[in-house]
Amino acid sequence: MASPTPFALAAAAGGPSLLVRQLFDPETSTFTYLLADVPSRQGVLIDSVYEQHPRDLSLIRELGIHLVASLDTHGHADHVTGSWRLHRATGCAIGLDAVAGAENVTLPLRHGDQVTFGGRHLEVRATPGHTDGCLCFVLDDHSVAFTGDALLVRSCGRCDFQQGDASTLYHSITEQILSLPDHCLLYPAHDYSGRAVSSVAEEKACNARLGGEADERDFVGYMENLHLPHPNRISIALPANLRSGRPADGGLEEADDWGPIERSYAGLPELTADWVADHRDELTLVDVRSESEVQGPDGRIPGSLLIPLPELERRAGEIPTDRPTVVLCHSGSRSGSRSALATQQLQKKGLTRVANLRGGIRAWKAQGLPLEYSSVTPSGP
Incomplete structure (x- = not known):
C-alpha cells in the first residue's frame, strides 16, 4: 500500500x-x-x-x-x-x-x-x-x-x-x-x-x-x-x-545558478549556514570581523579568510575570483550587519557570485558546524 x-x-x-x-x-x-x-x-x-x-x-x-x-x-x-x-x-x-x-x-x-x-x-x-x-x-x-x-x-x-x-x-x-x-x-x-x-x-x-x-x-x-x-x-x-510587495527596481533579478540564494527585501543575497558548510570546498569564506573577535570565544570557520571590514576596500583584491564568495560576521543580520555591508561593497567592485552568510558565526555555531579556537595568525600583509 x-x-x-x-x-x-x-x-x-x-x-x-x-x-x-x-x-x-x-x-x-x-x-x-x-x-x-x-x-x-x-x-x-x-x-x-x-x-x-x-x-x-x-x-x-x-x-x-x-x-x-x-x-x-x-x-x-x-x-x-x-x-x-x-x-x-x-x-x-x-x-x-x-x-x-x-x-x-x-x-x-x-x-x-x-x-x-x-x-x-x-x-x-x-x-x-x-x-x-x-x-x-x-x-x-x-x-x-x-x-x-x-x-x-x-x-x-x-x-x-x-x-x-x-x-x-x-x-x-x-x-x-x-x-x-x-x-x-x-x-x-x-x-x-x-x-x-x-x-x-x-x-x-x-x-x-x-x-x-x-x-x-x-x-x-x-x-x-x-x-x-x-x-x-x-x-x-x-x-x-502599494506595489503589492514588488521591489522598487522591478525585482527582475536573474536567477543565481551557483547556490540557493535567497534575497531579503533590500535585495541582499543570502545563503544558509548548512548549505555553506556542505559546499565549503567550493567557496571562499571572507570573515569581516576584527582580529580580536576572531581570536575570541566565538572562534572562526576553518579556512576562512580574515579581512576586517575597515580594510575591505583596500584588500578586496586578495579575494579569489575563481569561486563564489560568502561573507560573514558575528550575526549576519539582514538589517545592516557588517557582512551585509561587505557583501554590497564587493558587489559594487564587480563580484557577481557573492552572498551574505545568514546568521553569521552565531548561526554556524548554533548548528554545531566546525569552528576552530586558538591564536589566529593575521592574514594579509
Missing part, C-alpha cells in the same frame, strides 16, 4: 475538508494563514510576509497545494507583503481591498465578495477604521474569521494614521465581526504576547477596549488616548505594499 501524501497527513488534523495552518514571523509578530480545500488541493494564503516567502512557498509545494490567491487584510504599515513574490512563483491572484488602490492587484476586493478555493470560500467583509482598506475574511460556515488588524486578541488595531477612525472601527468590529456566532474562532494578523486565537464570545466578554459593557463612547475615548509611536518600518512598508 502506498504511503499517504504529506497533504493527506497534514489535512487529517484540519478536519475532513479543510486544512488550516497558522505561521508566524517573529520579527514583526505577524501571523500568516494557509487554507486549503482538501478534495481539490486549492488554497489561499492570508497576510504573507516578504522575507518569509521561501518558508511559505516550500510548505505550499510540499503539500501539493495549488495556490489560488494571496490575500491581504489591509495595506500593512509594519511589514512588506509577500503577495507579489507568490504571484511570480505560482501565478496566484493578488487580493486586496480595492479602496487601497495598490498596484499589481489582480483581485480587487469589495464588501460582499467571495474568494473561492475548491469547494470552499471566504466571505469578504469590509472593516475600515484601522485603515480605509481593511477586510475581514470569514469562512463559508462562519466557524472561522481572519480579522487582520481590525480586531486582535483582547485588543484591536490603532486608528491614528492611514485614514484611521475610532468610531468607524467600533462599528466595523461590532457589526461585521462580533455579529458572527459566539463559537466562531477569530484569528488576528498580529499578536505580541503569544496569543494565537480567540473567539467571538471571548472578545465580547473580555476585550479590554470594547468588551463587556463598553460602548462606542468608551471605545473612542480609549483609542484617542493611546499615543503610540509609529511602526518602525512604516517608511518602507507603506510604499512597498
